[in-house]
Amino acid sequence: MHDIKFIKENRTDFEESMKKRNLEIDVTKLIEIHNSYLDLLNKVQKFQENKNLLSKKISKNNDLSSNEIKQISIEVRNLKIELENCKIESEKKKKELDEQLMQLPNLIDVKTPYGTSENDNKIIRQVGKKPIFNFKPKQHLEIAENLNLIDYKKAIKISGSRFSILKSELSLLHRAIMNFMLDNNTKFFQYLECSVPEMVKDDCLYGTGQLPKFGEDLFKTNFNNLWLIPTAEVPLTNFHREDIIDLKDLPLRYTTFTNCFRAEAGAAGKDTKGLMREHQFGKVELVSIVHPDDSFQELDRMIKCVEKILSELELPYKIVELCTADLGFSSSYTIDFEVWMPGQDKYREVSSCSNCKDFQSRRMKTRVKNFNNGKIFFPHTLNGSSLAVGRILIAIIENYQNEEGFINIPKVLRKYMNGVVQIKN
RNA sequence: GGAGAGAUGGCAGAGUGGUCGAAUGCACCGGUCUUGAAAACCGGCAAGGAUGCAAGUCCUUCCAGGGUUCGAAUCCCUGUCUCUCCGCCA
Numbered sequence: 001m002h003d004i005k006f007i008k009e010n011r012t013d014f015e016e017s018m019k020k021r022n023l024e025i026d027v028t029k030l031i032e033i034h035n036s037y038l039d040l041l042n043k044v045q046k047f048q049e050n051k052n053l054l055s056k057k058i059s060k061n062n063d064l065s066s067n068e069i070k071q072i073s074i075e076v077r078n079l080k081i082e083l084e085n086c087k088i089e090s091e092k093k094k095k096e097l098d099e100q101l102m103q104l105p106n107l108i109d110v111k112t113p114y115g116t117s118e119n120d121n122k123i124i125r126q127v128g129k130k131p132i133f134n135f136k137p138k139q140h141l142e143i144a145e146n147l148n149l150i151d152y153k154k155a156i157k158i159s160g161s162r163f164s165i166l167k168s169e170l171s172l173l174h175r176a177i178m179n180f181m182l183d184n185n186t187k188f189f190q191y192l193e194c195s196v197p198e199m200v201k202d203d204c205l206y207g208t209g210q211l212p213k214f215g216e217d218l219f220k221t222n223f224n225n226l227w228l229i230p231t232a233e234v235p236l237t238n239f240h241r242e243d244i245i246d247l248k249d250l251p252l253r254y255t256t257f258t259n260c261f262r263a264e265a266g267a268a269g270k271d272t273k274g275l276m277r278e279h280q281f282g283k284v285e286l287v288s289i290v291h292p293d294d295s296f297q298e299l300d301r302m303i304k305c306v307e308k309i310l311s312e313l314e315l316p317y318k319i320v321e322l323c324t325a326d327l328g329f330s331s332s333y334t335i336d337f338e339v340w341m342p343g344q345d346k347y348r349e350v351s352s353c354s355n356c357k358d359f360q361s362r363r364m365k366t367r368v369k370n371f372n373n374g375k376i377f378f379p380h381t382l383n384g385s386s387l388a389v390g391r392i393l394i395a396i397i398e399n400y401q402n403e404e405g406f407i408n409i410p411k412v413l414r415k416y417m418n419g420v421v422q423i424k425n
Numbered sequence: 426g427g428a429g430a431g432a433u434g435g436c437a438g439a440g441u442g443g444u445c446g447a448a449u450g451c452a453c454c455g456g457u458c459u460u461g462a463a464a465a466c467c468g469g470c471a472a473g474g475a476u477g478c479a480a481g482u483c484c485u486u487c488c489a490g491g492g493u494u495c496g497a498a499u500c501c502c503u504g505u506c507u508c509u510c511c512g513c514c515a
Binding site for chain 1: 435443444452453454470471472473474475476483484485494495496505
């Protein structure tokens with residue numbers, strides 16, 4: 001969430017950033033609301049001060065007559081009526097302001113290229129060679145179905161569309177990918193592995209920015225108003241909601257595998273077949289909480305972490321810098337990873353690494369304290385996928401297929417595959 | 426699901442109507458001592474907000490929301506969460 005004082009002091013920067021997201025924000029209105037809130041707040045505080053002073057008269061003077069006490073009581077009671085009204089008004093203004101501020105996306109970093117659609121995203125690098133096939137490569141679904149490794153009929157029967165059932169070695173491969181990724185993150189990049197709840201409270205979703213605007217993409221349960229997480233970014237980043245972290249403990253790095261649940265409300269008709277876009281999918285996530293001076297360095301480190309996985313899996317990929325039009329609500333700068341999918345003849349997104357700067361930490365009230373000088377500040381938060389397991393599964397099936405429709409297992413995954421080197425029928 | 430206990434500063438933990446933003450300990454910071462360190466001793470140390478050039482002054486906050494009272498960490502009600510015991514259960 002934005003600091004209204006920052007908006008007041010950096011009005012043009014703020015407006016420009018919003019404009020790049022195609023948003024016209026009535027900043028004058030925001031400032032007006034804040035000013036009238038301040039007026040009311042000052043009144044409330046004056047009332048409270050008077051009220052406190054009167055009450056203290058009783059506690060400080062033991063020799064007051066009961067008549068005098070009575071007099072004070074009446075005075076305070078009258079004061080309270082005025083105070084209450086004023087307080088209600090000021091809280092109303094505060095709520096109005098906060099509600100508007102919560103709707104506003106993060107400021108865009110200067111590094112983010114300007115664009116009007118995803119077509120303006122900028123390719124930073126392209127790594128790896130696309131495999132050459134002397135036959136027409138198939139799509140993952142066809143391969144998996146031919147090998148009897150996926151069962152959509154059953155999935156539809158038990159849960160409906162956009163769910164799937166993986167079987168046998170394909171399920172094992174899914175598990176292998178997940179383990180390989182987690183090991184990479186913990187062993188080589190010192191992320192702390194966690195297992196986390198996949199149901200969270202409203203506050204968490206406000207904290208990371210899914211709420212209040214994107215509730216339609218989420219599933220809400222009827223247990224304690226909990227929501228299913230759309231990404232493990234939500235629980236991991238919220239670890240430190242309302243905390244004051246000792247500066248000495250930075251950087252904090254967490255990784256986890258979770259299922260992610262998305263309604264895919266706006267994606268009707270898109271990627272309807274196969275594992276590309278499901279209501280439930282597995283993902284390994286990375287979250288870093290760092291000093292504001294270090295966040296871009298940390299993003300580079302995160303990118304290296306993801307790249308190591310892709311290059312060891314020997315999958316061809318592109319690194320893409322998201323343009324202003326494609327940037328997520330909470331992010332100020334995002335790098336996407338797209339992997340080559342020969343069956344689809346396309347690169348498809350498998351990871352997104354974002355520097356959210358202090359946007360989420362403000363919303364979550366996550367602060368860092370330097371105990372040497374007593375200074376408190378908001379840290380920067382970053383999140384990235386490392387990676388979307390289902391989509392990597394697709395990429396492996398399609399890149400490692402052979403003419404017979406079998407799937408070879410990438411070298412680095414073999415130790416996770418109980419000796420299986422090729423999936424065949 | 427049944428019975429009980431609890432939620433207080435970075436942490437532990439006292440505090441049952443006024444002088445409590447809150448004892449004490451740990452941690453942390455500054456100092457004395459020391460060649461240096463440790464120990465010991467002395468001092469400091471919650472967050473958020475308003476106002477002010479500043480020093481400062483003021484307001485709010487002891488899980489959350491209501492209530493009683495001139496005055497609430499403390500009393501009452503509701504909710505949430507945690508713990509212990511019993512039952513059930515992966």
